[in-house]
């Protein structure tokens with residue numbers, strides 16, 4: 642199949658490189674200048690697996706404005722939620738009615754934005770229990786052994802067609818262990834609940850997934866968040882993919898067995914002083930609850946804590962910059 646990955650960050654590269662290695666034609670489109678320039682200069686991206694076996698994988702990478710190919714079967718969107726709107730505007734010149742869309746971004750908000758550019762029957766969304774880190778421009782680390790992760794996916798219309806089945810086959814060959822469901826919202830919300838626990842708490846305490854899951858009180862904390870989230874989803878009429886207990890089991894399995902040493906992607910944003918996706922994860926649950934007169938108080942409190950941490954980090958960075966400037970001036974006197 643022919644793919645264009647829009648968003649050649651950690652996950653975009655993981656999907657694109659593995660689909661390419663499985664025999665597909667893949668192009669990448671990204672807007673982060675140091676990263677795109679580095680990949681162009683190197684003639685590809687340096688890939689490691691659990692920080693070993695570094696090797697250069699050739700990739701075709703473009704800025705949105707220079708990309709004109711309209712011949713793709715599937716556009717794969719992997720951006721941070723807050724980058725998507727702008728990227729869609731910058732890429733719309735290569736969209737057409739024939740292309741399918743696949744996205745496994747965390748949080749909620751992306752589907753509504755994609756629906757402004759693509760027909761419902763072309764949209765396939767899912768979730769990826771696959772951990773990946775962009776170490777810096779032109780350099781990505783695939784966490785976990787080949788085939789260790791898994792993903793769920795569903796058509797927006799909940800009616801799989803031939804292209805969907807073909808896509809599932811390609812994702813299988815690329816070792817993503819795809820599971821096709823016919824429950825769109827339930828599939829996406831399972832991951833929102835997962836991330837609302839693991840990403841948020843690991844980020845706040847700056848700990849790896851196993852460090853959270855091995856705390857004696859973790860199950861109780863996780864269940865409190867799962868219960869609130871499930872109450873919200875049930876009020877909204879969403880048929881959840883897992884039971885509450887299965888959701889807890891999934892959190893424990895992924896955190897203790899599949900990716901114990903991973904710092905979730907939200908932590909990676911926080912530690913590099915970038916805004917996090919918390920408003921699209923815990924914040925989404927809070928807003929959905931409010932729509933039905935329900936207050937998801939624990940999720941609301943956690944979202945505040947993440948924003949407080951973002952605020953403090955930014956304030957500290959400003960003070961440090963100011964101090965450095967003053968030190969330089971003092972030296973010049």
Ligand SMILES: NC(=O)C1=CN([C@@H]2O[C@H](COP(=O)(O)OP(=O)(O)OC[C@H]3O[C@@H](n4cnc5c(N)ncnc54)[C@H](OP(=O)(O)O)[C@@H]3O)[C@@H](O)[C@H]2O)C=CC1
Pocket residue numbers: 648649650651652653673719720721722724745746747748769770771772773774775776777778906913915918
């Ligand atoms: N990573 C993971 O393990 C998983 C991620 N996801 C989801 O997939 C989607 C895409 O996420 P992901 O692939 O992780 O994100 P990306 O790797 O795409 O994020 C990269 C973006 O971060 C910014 N950035 C700035 N400086 C740096 C730096 N030094 N190193 C790395 N990035 C920098 C750039 O945007 P800018 O210049 O605008 O700041 C860049 O475009 C999200 O919804 C995420 O939640 C889902 C499952 C797992």
Ligand SMILES: CC(C)(CO)C(=O)C(=O)O
Pocket residue numbers: 747769770771772773836839840895900903904905906907
């Ligand atoms: C890999 C995983 C599942 C860990 O929570 C993830 O979604 C992330 O890092 O954002």
